[in-house]
Amino acid sequence: MRVLQLHSDWIEYKPVKKEITTAEKCEKKRYRFEDLLVLFVSIEEGDNQKVAEKLIDEVEDFMKKIKANKILIYPYAHLSNNLAKPATALKLLRAMEKYAKQKGIETHRTPFGWCKKFSLSIKGHPLAEQLRVIEPKGKKGKVEDRVSEALKAEEKLKSFWYIIKPDGKMVPVDKFDFSKHKGLEKLARYEIAKSRVVQQVPPHVKLMRKLEIADYEPGSDPGNFRWYPKGALIKSLLEQYVTAKTVEYGAMEVETPVMYDFHHPTLAKYLDRFPARQYVVKSEDKELFLRFSACFGQFLMAHDTQISYRHLPLRIYELTRYSFRREKSGELVGLRRLRAFTMPDCHALCADLEQAKREMIQRFDLCVEILEEGLGLVKGEDYELAIRFTKDFYEENRDFINALIKRMNEPALVEMWEQRFFYFILKWEFNFIDNLDKASALSTDQIDVENGERYGITYIDEKAEKKNPLILHCSPSGAIERCIYAMLEKAYRQQMEGKPPMLPLWLSPTQIRIIPLSDSFLSYAEKMANEIEKNCIRVDIDDRALTMQKKVREAETEWIPYIVVIGKKEVESEILPVRDRKKGKIRRMKLRKLIREIKKETADKPFKPLTLPKHLSQRPQFYG
RNA sequence: GCCCCCGUAGCCUAGCUGGUUAAGGCGUCAGCCUUGUAAGCUGAAGAUCCCGGGUUCGAAUCCCGGCGGGGGCUCCA
Numbered sequence: 001m002r003v004l005q006l007h008s009d010w011i012e013y014k015p016v017k018k019e020i021t022t023a024e025k026c027e028k029k030r031y032r033f034e035d036l037l038v039l040f041v042s043i044e045e046g047d048n049q050k051v052a053e054k055l056i057d058e059v060e061d062f063m064k065k066i067k068a069n070k071i072l073i074y075p076y077a078h079l080s081n082n083l084a085k086p087a088t089a090l091k092l093l094r095a096m097e098k099y100a101k102q103k104g105i106e107t108h109r110t111p112f113g114w115c116k117k118f119s120l121s122i123k124g125h126p127l128a129e130q131l132r133v134i135e136p137k138g139k140k141g142k143v144e145d146r147v148s149e150a151l152k153a154e155e156k157l158k159s160f161w162y163i164i165k166p167d168g169k170m171v172p173v174d175k176f177d178f179s180k181h182k183g184l185e186k187l188a189r190y191e192i193a194k195s196r197v198v199q200q201v202p203p204h205v206k207l208m209r210k211l212e213i214a215d216y217e218p219g220s221d222p223g224n225f226r227w228y229p230k231g232a233l234i235k236s237l238l239e240q241y242v243t244a245k246t247v248e249y250g251a252m253e254v255e256t257p258v259m260y261d262f263h264h265p266t267l268a269k270y271l272d273r274f275p276a277r278q279y280v281v282k283s284e285d286k287e288l289f290l291r292f293s294a295c296f297g298q299f300l301m302a303h304d305t306q307i308s309y310r311h312l313p314l315r316i317y318e319l320t321r322y323s324f325r326r327e328k329s330g331e332l333v334g335l336r337r338l339r340a341f342t343m344p345d346c347h348a349l350c351a352d353l354e355q356a357k358r359e360m361i362q363r364f365d366l367c368v369e370i371l372e373e374g375l376g377l378v379k380g381e382d383y384e385l386a387i388r389f390t391k392d393f394y395e396e397n398r399d400f401i402n403a404l405i406k407r408m409n410e411p412a413l414v415e416m417w418e419q420r421f422f423y424f425i426l427k428w429e430f431n432f433i434d435n436l437d438k439a440s441a442l443s444t445d446q447i448d449v450e451n452g453e454r455y456g457i458t459y460i461d462e463k464a465e466k467k468n469p470l471i472l473h474c475s476p477s478g479a480i481e482r483c484i485y486a487m488l489e490k491a492y493r494q495q496m497e498g499k500p501p502m503l504p505l506w507l508s509p510t511q512i513r514i515i516p517l518s519d520s521f522l523s524y525a526e527k528m529a530n531e532i533e534k535n536c537i538r539v540d541i542d543d544r545a546l547t548m549q550k551k552v553r554e555a556e557t558e559w560i561p562y563i564v565v566i567g568k569k570e571v572e573s574e575i576l577p578v579r580d581r582k583k584g585k586i587r588r589m590k591l592r593k594l595i596r597e598i599k600k601e602t603a604d605k606p607f608k609p610l611t612l613p614k615h616l617s618q619r620p621q622f623y624g
Numbered sequence: 625g626c627c628c629c630c631g632u633a634g635c636c637u638a639g640c641u642g643g644u645u646a647a648g649g650c651g652u653c654a655g656c657c658u659u660g661u662a663a664g665c666u667g668a669a670g671a672u673c674c675c676g677g678g679u680u681c682g683a684a685u686c687c688c689g690g691c692g693g694g695g696g697c698u699c700c701a
Contacts, residue, residue: 190699191699201694201695202695205694209635210635216693216694218692218693222693222694277700292700292701293700293701323701325700325701327699327700328625328626328697328698329625331696331697331698331699332694333694333695337699337700337701338701341701342701343701344701345701429701439699440699440701441699441700441701442701443701444701475701477701478701479701480701481701482701483701515661517658517659517660518658518659519658520658545656545657545658546659546663546664547657547658547659547663547664548658548659548660548661549659549660549661549662549663549664550659550662550663550664551659551661551662552660552661552662553661553662553663554662554663555661555662556661556662557662563661565660565661567659567660568660569660577660577661579661586661621634621635621651621652622634623634623635624634624635624636624650624651
């Protein structure tokens with residue numbers, strides 16, 4: 001509630017014309033009051049009786065000071081752009097009037113719903129003009145939580161847990177021998193027992209800052225990160241890679257809006273089927289939510305697309321930058337869980353279950369390839385398969401489920417539901433297990449049996465009839481940020497095992513560091529760097545006035561894969577001492593051989609040039 | 625949201641059984657050194673000790689409140 005309070009010598013007003021049909025009755029004559037407090041009142045959304053009474057209490061206190069005892073309550077809409085409904089406003093205005101009268105204040109009120117003309121004379125003292133703003137209790141600008149039906153129901157859902165072995169044998173979790181499957185045991189414990197008691201900062205959080213990849217941004221909402229140049233480069237390369245692989249598989253890349261109408265009928269229903277919280281944004285009279293995946297935009301697009309059975313399976317892909325999930329504040333952990341994240345999201349419209357199953361196998365292979373060849377993760381060691389489905393689905397499609405597990409050739413954790421609650425009948429994920437034994441999903445795929453119909457997505461079948469397709473939802477890599485989390489956690493584990501921690505070569509911001517022994521070798525180093533750059537390899541030169549030992553040390557702490565020191569011997573012989581991080585030794589070779597080796601290892605990966613100054617002396621320090 | 629923890633210079637930390645001018649390391653800057661594979665030397669700058677209130681002769685230190693951050697609980701990338 002907002003009130004403009006004017007201590008006036010007099011006010012005159014005259015109702016001119018009704019503005020709304022529910023306007024109060026009154027005479028169209030001139031009214032005049034003298035020596036009083038005029039209260040121009042805007043009743044706002046969320047105001048209530050308490051607010052109304054509080055306002056009068058405050059006014060009463062004030063009037064005691066200035067020794068006045070007459071007020072005029074004047075409904076005045078122009079103080080707010082968040083007005084309450086007229087019915088509520090009128091109710092509260094009347095309540096204020098009644099409450100003030102009870103306190104013994106001489107109270108008048110102008111009619112509600114009228115266009116009035118008025119003139120008044122304000123007393124000249126310092127306290128004569130005041131604005132009062134009273135907020136309902138507990139409001140404080142907060143939008144109330146919207147908890148989807150799926151989120152509520154999830155708590156009641158009953159699950160049965162099993163392990164299915166590569167040979168197709170299904171055993172209850174508690175009967176399975178985990179001795180050779182420690183990762184799977186951790187996943188099972190994590191998913192089922194839900195006991196997570198570790199109290200420490202996950203290793204990747206320190207690494208992401210130390211390596212100047214990403215950092216918290218206290219100036220934003222938690223879970224919205226800043227990305228330093230090296231991190232932005234790594235992230236961008238990963239994005240390019242996943243996109244390229246997904247397009248290669250046959251997906252059409254599109255781009256769709258990040259925000260959608262909360263009250264769009266189709267979307268509202270879908271929101272209720274997805275267990276997530278949204279950010280809400282207001283725009284004019286609309287209430288919008290920020291997307292938590294690419295489903296909305298792609299489905300709305302598919303709805304308007306002419307599709308024949310010949311086009312199926314139809315694959316649509318978008319790299320969402322960003323997807324937003326307003327996770328509860330205490331849930332956010334470094335790069336593992338964010339509120340704004342980049343998720344590749346690929347849907348496939350399929351004619352029927354048989355086609356969907358065939359398609360899912362293809363996508364499964366795509367996901368394995370991205371994790372293993374792209375991120376350098378190893379199944380059974382870094383990540384585990386979890387499959388979730390309904391009992392009915394299992395009974396009718398046992399062979400298919402076993403085929404998926406056979407492909408992985410590792411036992412998989414299974415969650416089986418008695419009945420379907422979610423919009424999918426089967427879902428699988430690859431779960432990364434980190435150094436604190438926590439599991440988080442990377443790649444995932446689902447068979448959705450509801451949204452084809454809900455979104456009115458149709459294709460024309462062989463008999464020229466309209467049909468709703470099944471929809472597969474896949475994130476081939478999982479969130480890009482989470483991929484970086486997984487690689488950092490893996491690197492940390494390797495360090496603990498006595499191996500040098502590092503990122504895959506194609507993602508290392510600097511691939512070769514050249515260290516000239518003194519300034520006199522700088523020009524030779526520059527020449528070398530140019531040659532290397534021509535071959536699409538990221539190189540930099542440590543030209544700072546430091547000792548060679550110190551420069552080597554810093555290059556090592558930056559996890560640079562190849563370090564080359566240049567001095568008199570190298571200039572004369574052209575044989576380079578290449579400090580190879582992975583092999584842990586210095587290998588002597590010609591520049592050409594080093595270039596060839598790197599190009600070979602990064603051959604099928606995207607390349608981007610270094611986005612930092614080539615000379616270390618020109619680089620600012622972003623962290624520490 | 626609930627529970628726990630934390631808040632001292634760009635970063636990491638000391639001081640926190642109250643008591644001179646808040647200490648050190650890293651980094652930054654200036655100068656020297658021109659280096660042979662993981663830390664060269666000297667000097668300088670840099671701190672509203674998160675904010676507000678209280679207790680006290682005296683608060684970075686104790687108490688209360690707030691703000692900010694992190695971690696845990698639920699698991700959707």
